[in-house]
Amino acid sequence: xANANVNSGFTAGGEVLRARLYPVITAPTxxxxxxxxxLEEVSGVxxxxxxxxxxxxxxxxxxxxxxxxxLMLGAVIECYDENMDPIKYIAATRVGDGTCAGYVLVAxxxxxxxxxxxxxxxxxxxxxxxxxxGSEALSxxxxxxxISKQRITVTGAAVTQTLPxxxxxxxxxxxxxxxxxxxxxxxxxxxxxxxxxxxxxx
Numbered sequence: 001x002a003n004a005n006v007n008s009g010f011t012a013g014g015e016v017l018r019a020r021l022y023p024v025i026t027a028p029t030x031x032x033x034x035x036x037x038x039l040e041e042v043s044g045v046x047x048x049x050x051x052x053x054x055x056x057x058x059x060x061x062x063x064x065x066x067x068x069x070x071l072m073l074g075a076v077i078e079c080y081d082e083n084m085d086p087i088k089y090i091a092a093t094r095v096g097d098g099t100c101a102g103y104v105l106v107a108x109x110x111x112x113x114x115x116x117x118x119x120x121x122x123x124x125x126x127x128x129x130x131x132x133x134g135s136e137a138l139s140x141x142x143x144x145x146x147i148s149k150q151r152i153t154v155t156g157a158a159v160t161q162t163l164p165x166x167x168x169x170x171x172x173x174x175x176x177x178x179x180x181x182x183x184x185x186x187x188x189x190x191x192x193x194x195x196x197x198x199x200x201x202x
Contacts, residue, residue, distance in 0.1 A: 003117070005182025009035020009141070009148025010075035010114040013171065013186050017109035019077055023047040023100040024090050028058035032090040032104060033141035034079060035148030037062060037133055037164070039070040040195050047100050049084055054195075056104060061135040061150075062164065071195040072164050074108035079146065088146030092138055110197040113188050115171045120154040122167075122178045122185075130163035130190050132156055152185065161192040 023045055024032055032038065039057040046052050057070050080103045081087045082096035094101040107114075119134055134153040141148045152165055170176060171184040191197030 003176050003180050003182030003184075005117065005180075007117065007136075007149040007151045009033065009150045010037055010116045010187075011035060012075070012077070012107050013113035013115045016077070016107050017112050019105050019107050021050060021080075021103050021105055022054060022056045022073065023050060024056050024058055024096075024102050024104060026096050026098055026101050027093050028090060028101055029092055030058055030061060030139040031092050031141060031143075032056065032058065032076060032079065033139060033148040034076050034089060034146050036076045036135075036139055036141070036150055037189075038073050038076060038104065038106060040073050042070065045099065047103075048082070048097060049100070049103060056106075058101075061137075061139050062133045072189045072193045073195050074106045074112060074189065075114055076104045076148070077107055078105040080104070089141065089143070108196065110189070110191060110194045113168070113186055115184050116150065116152050116165075116187055117182050117184045118152045118154050118167075120181050122154065122183060126154070126157055127167050127169060129157040129167060130160055131165045131167060131187075132163055133165060152187065161190065164190050164193045166190050
């Protein structure tokens with residue numbers, strides 16, 4: 001049976017260990033979709049709903065070397081507008097209340113595992129390496145559902161500490177085949193790229 005090979009972002013693999021709300025600063029330059037991996041903005045924001053807090057970085061999908069300047073937070077579980085009402089996704093240029101375009105609930109525990117599909121075939125030697133995240137331009141996900149189109153990019157896998165995603169194994173070995181694109185894999189944010197991960201200094 002062939003893999004479905006439908007990009008659908010990052011979903012929690014098993015129990016959600018922790019989830020926190022983060023604001024998205026008004027008029028983001030990218031869409032922020034459910035299932036998107038997101039990073040922390042360098043500076044905080046004073047948000048009407050959460051007070052002073054860290055915000056989601058909104059100026060790039062996943063910039064090069066996320067462990068260098070922008071640290072990973074986790075994957076978006078839900079999106080809300082500036083009034084905390086549920087919405088499908090936070091659209092690029094959304095103004096909101098003039099300070100925040102809206103809010104996102106992020107599975108941000110450093111031990112959280114996720115499931116996402118890969119864009120090419122794998123071998124056993126590809127496990128325990130670090131990978132980049134592939135994303136549509138401006139985080140252009142499925143706008144009818146609000147679901148992300150992010151996936152794991154197989155090319156360029158290495159032990160490099162700034163590659164953000166680490167692979168552990170197949171999520172559905174009885175359904176997917178690892179020797180073709182679209183295989184859904186269990187993964188985790190590389191601790192050296194994670195905001196709350198081990199080995200990260202301020």
